[in-house]
Amino acid sequence: MVQPAQSPEPDRSPGPARSSEPARPSDVPADHVVVLFGATGDLARRKLLPGLFHLARAGLMPRRYRIVGSAPAAEALTDQEFRTHAQQAVAEFGRSRPEGPAWEAFAAGLSFGAADTGAAEPLMAAVREAETALGGTPRRLFHLAVPPVAFTSVIDLLGATGLAADGKVIVEKPFGTDLASARALNAAIHAVFDEARVFRIDHFLGKEAVDNVLALRFANGLFEPLWNRDHISHVQIDVPEHIDIQGRARFFEGTGTFRDMVVTHLFQLLGFIAMEPPVALEAGPLRDEQVKVFHSMRALDPAHVVRGQYGGYRDEQGVDPASDTETFVALRVAIDNWRWSGVPFQLRTGKALAEGRHMVTLGLREPVLRMFPLETRAAAEGRSNELVIDFDDPGSITARFLVKEPGPSMRLADGDMLFNYRTAFSAQNFLEGYEHLLLEAMRGNQSLFTRSDGVERLWEVAAPLLDAPPAVRPYAPGSWGPDGIDGLVAPYRWHLPDRRDATP
Known part of the structure; x- marks a missing residue:
């Protein structure tokens, strides 16, 4: 069985992207399973996967974590293909080189589970496996790095499968295109997640x-x-x-x-x-x-x-x-x-x-x-x-x-x-x-x-x-x-x- 990723000691080797001092305990989140919807897309490749690896190198990821990539079944990857995809993304766009013990620890925590409306079993199985590997009661964070037209269907999937229970969700912009669409999107989100668990992200x-x-x-x-x-x-x-x-x-x-x-x-x-x-x-x-x-x-x-x-x-x-x-x-x-x-x-x-x-x-x-x-x-x-x-x-x-x-x-x-x-x-x-x-x-x-x-x-x-x-x-x-x-x-x-x- 693949072992859960554990945050390494902050990397002190030379280079501009490495942390120079250990993270304070208050900076480090609780154990997490992070699910990236749209994991094969451009945002995940350019920002999310390189960013998560940099956090791991800086000692700012949870002590124990897993990252589950997801996409429609037509774009499904094996776990190893997802690790290769992530390594290529970090090599091209990351500030930290994907190599050595830090990369091996990060890659060990990557897995993949495809999901379509009404056919989410591969994703559910991947999340269950990740939580079992971590043990305890890790928290769930879902990142919707998908086109706006897919927001509602992914939210509905998380509600219908029960994956949303006690989890948090990151929603990418745009948050609607006018007042009516913003209200409709908020209503769809609030039907599954209360506002305290919704993170509308603006990278600025x-x-x-x-x-x-x-x-x-x-x-x-x-x-x-x-x-x-x-x-x-x-x-x-x-x-x-x-x-x-x-x-x-x-x-x-x-x-x-x-x-x-x-x-x-x-x-x-x-x-x-x-x-x-x-x-x-x-x-x-x-x-x-x-x-x-x-x-x-x-x-x-x-x-x-x-x-x-x-x-x-x-x-x-x-x-x-x-x-x-x-x-x-x-x-x-x-x-x-x-x-x-x-x-x-x-x-x-x-x-x-x-x-x-x-x-x-x-x-x-x-x-x-x-x-x-x-x-x-x-x-x-x-x-x-x-x-x-x-x-x-x-x-x-x-x-x-x-x-x-x-x-x-x-x-x-x-x-x-x-x-x-x-x-x-x-x-x-x-x-x-x-x-x-x-x-x-x-x-x-x-x-x-x-x-x-x-x-x-x-x-x-x-x-x-x-x-x-x-x-x-x-x-x-x-x-x-x-x-x-x-x-x-x-x-x-x-x-x-x-x-x-x-x-x-």
């Missing part, structure tokens, strides 16, 4: 720099007093992507950038930036404050939205030649509460843009009395003091301010104070977004996962735009988007710092 919220937004605000008296309308003039959340749709026309034509990126990523990040201080850094209080932000958001005004489509999109195979699907969206969001009234939140994201970035910029108001002539580069670009958060992995924080140039004249120059995760901490301690969230799901911590009422509120906010979207405007691949986006944020300007500003 697993990034170290997103957690650091909470630390930056609530652990530092330097910043929290400034985090309001009296001191902040505007907030920008900018997530341009250099890549195009990469052949995913079937998915993208039915989704578009707004549904794919804004509702499920940028709005969630906005909730963390704009929330009130929670009474505790725990799932309940944190998500309560995030959902309060969503309820304070005004319904989107289509007049404050620019939709774009890059040149050549309609030539992609599978795209309607007359498609009005947006590959770019920029919008202005208003939050009606005491902290943020009158402060515009400006969001931009899209495909085939000049470069890929993940930035939040908080523009600080100018002093009431301007005593100094402003002839700096920042002044010429319409910028003032700023706090810039780069939440790409591993991320950085830059404070931008004005200083006096050396010399006899009172002339100002732009100055930066930079905190960079890559140089401040050892890179081997970082967890990527999926790794972090997989760990938190096993630990049962919902702090960084979205809640059903928050999801439904965001679709409610989005309804006016979905009902009457402005026509898409063309833009050239490699540009920053269509004409008209500057007027959307006037009197402010879109701002991305130069790449060199965030690089040591």
Whole structure:
């Protein structure tokens, strides 16, 4: 019999992806059987299998665990074929090499069980075997790395077979495509899993720099007093992507950038930036404050939205030649509460843009009395003091301010104070977004996962735009988007710092 996988001692051999210190007992989850639906798919190959192995190398997997892959019977693998598939995935996309005792221990815990509606016995047998091998009462975690159209059928299968009993489920985005579909999906999930066992995953919220937004605000008296309308003039959340749709026309034509990126990523990040201080850094209080932000958001005004489509999109195979699907969206969001009234939140994201970035910029108001002539580069670009958060992995924080140039004249120059995760901490301690969230799901911590009422509120906010979207405007691949986006944020300007500003 294959022995259950047991987390090895943290690997201290050289390399950028290895943990440098043992995991604390509080970090290590209880014993688990993790079931990956869609185990032969792209998400599992690129993120989930490499991420789980990296957690094992870092000593952050449960002391005893098994991972059961699943897919429809037409894609069934033997246990050994699944181990080979996982090894190839880790070799291609992982940060830790699939070799040595660490890999052997991880691979020993892999098995496979196919499942179709009404024919789930292979999966049930694989789960039973895994639990018997572990002994005791291991917990179950199901990850639905499947297309959205399959969510309900997999949930129904887990309920009908009894596998869902006392288990937890990770649901991938999109969480519906409008308010009605989100409500229907939540109803289907809640028929089998209560909300306390549902983990709607958004890998943006697993990034170290997103957690650091909470630390930056609530652990530092330097910043929290400034985090309001009296001191902040505007907030920008900018997530341009250099890549195009990469052949995913079937998915993208039915989704578009707004549904794919804004509702499920940028709005969630906005909730963390704009929330009130929670009474505790725990799932309940944190998500309560995030959902309060969503309820304070005004319904989107289509007049404050620019939709774009890059040149050549309609030539992609599978795209309607007359498609009005947006590959770019920029919008202005208003939050009606005491902290943020009158402060515009400006969001931009899209495909085939000049470069890929993940930035939040908080523009600080100018002093009431301007005593100094402003002839700096920042002044010429319409910028003032700023706090810039780069939440790409591993991320950085830059404070931008004005200083006096050396010399006899009172002339100002732009100055930066930079905190960079890559140089401040050892890179081997970082967890990527999926790794972090997989760990938190096993630990049962919902702090960084979205809640059903928050999801439904965001679709409610989005309804006016979905009902009457402005026509898409063309833009050239490699540009920053269509004409008209500057007027959307006037009197402010879109701002991305130069790449060199965030690089040591």
